[in-house]
Amino acid sequence: DSLWDVGRRFARRGKSARQFLLGPDSLAPKLSDVRELFATIKWFVGKGPAPRYGRWTYWEKFDYFAVFWGVIIIGFSGLILWFPGFVAAFLPGWVLNAAYITHSEEAYLAIGFIFIFHFFHTHMRPGSFPMDTVIFLGSQPLARMREERPVEYQRLVDSGKLDEYLVDPPSRRRIRRAYAIGFVALTIGLLLAFAIIWTLLTG
Numbered sequence: 001d002s003l004w005d006v007g008r009r010f011a012r013r014g015k016s017a018r019q020f021l022l023g024p025d026s027l028a029p030k031l032s033d034v035r036e037l038f039a040t041i042k043w044f045v046g047k048g049p050a051p052r053y054g055r056w057t058y059w060e061k062f063d064y065f066a067v068f069w070g071v072i073i074i075g076f077s078g079l080i081l082w083f084p085g086f087v088a089a090f091l092p093g094w095v096l097n098a099a100y101i102t103h104s105e106e107a108y109l110a111i112g113f114i115f116i117f118h119f120f121h122t123h124m125r126p127g128s129f130p131m132d133t134v135i136f137l138g139s140q141p142l143a144r145m146r147e148e149r150p151v152e153y154q155r156l157v158d159s160g161k162l163d164e165y166l167v168d169p170p171s172r173r174r175i176r177r178a179y180a181i182g183f184v185a186l187t188i189g190l191l192l193a194f195a196i197i198w199t200l201l202t203g
Contacts (some may be wrong), residue, residue, distance in 0.1 A: 035060035054151040077103040136178035
């Protein structure tokens with residue numbers, strides 16, 4: 001579904017492959033993401049200023065592409081477990097054991113990644129703590145966007161497209177509802193992360 005969506009966007013926007021993959025709207029990893037990663041680490045430990053992010057940050061790109069290698073690992077090992085007799089006719093038996101371990105551990109890794117790495121970068125960062133409600137509200141304050149994504153903000157200002165993205169602020173009721181839903185999801189996620197760690201340590 002993700003690859004189909006990328007293909008539709010490429011066809012609709014009428015850009016060259018280079019512009020589509022390396023432009024400011026692209027989720028493709030670039031050298032600037034590596035620089036932002038190190039700048040972020042320095043910022044976290046008080047050794048540098050806050051990084052100047054564009055539309056997509058390095059951790060958002062990592063989140064996006066994590067599903068691809070996860071699907072490959074889980075899918076390939078799952079096929080081996082689905083047809084053990086067929087696989088054993090061509091490969092040694094230890095391949096089945098390796099597939100079982102890989103399949104189960106990758107599932108643990110996927111859940112753990114979402115509820116630890118993703119939670120930290122999304123909700124625990126300065127400016128987002130205790131929760132980033134943009135997923136529920138579909139918008140964020142302009143001042144925050146200007147502070148956290150200055151490169152993207154300036155690009156929209158320079159292109160004259162900023163007004164196209166401005167919307168009315170959400171009502172207090174919608175904000176309260178977003179926090180309520182978010183805290184329930186956060187609690188469930190943290191409990192699952194704790195259960196995963198407990199199972200790995202005691203299993």
